[in-house]
Amino acid sequence: MQVSCPTCNRPVVWSQESPSRPFCSERCRLIDLGQWLAPDEPEDDNGTRIPKADAANDH
Secondary structure (H helix, E strand, O other), X not given: OEEXXXXXXXXXXXXXXXXXXXXXXXXXXXXXXHHHHOOOOOEOOOOOEOOHHHHHOOO
């Protein structure tokens, strides 16, 4: 079975030979992790993204 890397959309074979699956590489896996840990837009308590302009007005 083949899937697309969620970071770069390259094809990835879903097997034991693809240890970073569903990502095509460790690099794409770390990019995704970085985006998850430090998103460009913060989330509210329900996980809904808050646009930066609205988040700045909360303070």
